Amino acid sequence: MSQQSISLLALAVMATAAIAAQRFVTPAGAQAGAGANTLGVSRTAAAIGERVSTDVIGTAVVQSGGAFAAGASLQSDANGKAITWASGARAAVALEASTAADQFIEVLLIPNAA
Numbered sequence: 001m002s003q004q005s006i007s008l009l010a011l012a013v014m015a016t017a018a019i020a021a022q023r024f025v026t027p028a029g030a031q032a033g034a035g036a037n038t039l040g041v042s043r044t045a046a047a048i049g050e051r052v053s054t055d056v057i058g059t060a061v062v063q064s065g066g067a068f069a070a071g072a073s074l075q076s077d078a079n080g081k082a083i084t085w086a087s088g089a090r091a092a093v094a095l096e097a098s099t100a101a102d103q104f105i106e107v108l109l110i111p112n113a114a
Contacts, residue, residue: 005106008058013039015046022063022104023080024091025054032076035088037112055109062107064098074107082107 016029019042024032027039041060046052065081068074073085074092082092082105092107 003061003104005055005059005061007055007060009056010043010053011040011056012051013042013054015048015050015052017048019046019052020063020080021045022061024062024076024082025052025080031080032091033080034078035075035086037089038076038091040109041092041107057109057111059095059106059108060092061104062092064101064103064105066098066101068094068098070094070097 013029019031021044024038025042026032032038040054040056041062043053062082065077065083068084072094073090074082075085077083089112090110092109095106098105
């Protein structure tokens with residue numbers, strides 16, 4: 001799967017909880033939960049109190065939580081992974097398909113508000 005992205009804006013976010021690499025991140029600096037409002041996608045892992053570069057505008061590579069088609073609206077699952085949108089905040093649009101969980105796919109980030 002893709003490992004390319006075009007970040008137009010990345011912010012250094014202070015982690016308020018442990019964050020895994022390439023997962024959705026909340027504005028509060030935590031790894032996003034199911035359907036949560038998201039700020040962007042972490043580039044690397046971070047422990048509490050560390051800064052993590054977070055892609056906010058543009059495209060990003062995110063870890064999938066299941067299968068979905070290219071063009072699907074996505075949200076965060078309970079572990080900050082991308083899954084097909086069902087309810088809650090829409091976080092991204094899939095630019096490529098995921099055939100199973102734990103694949104790394106490029107997404108177009110969607111700004112969303114609480």
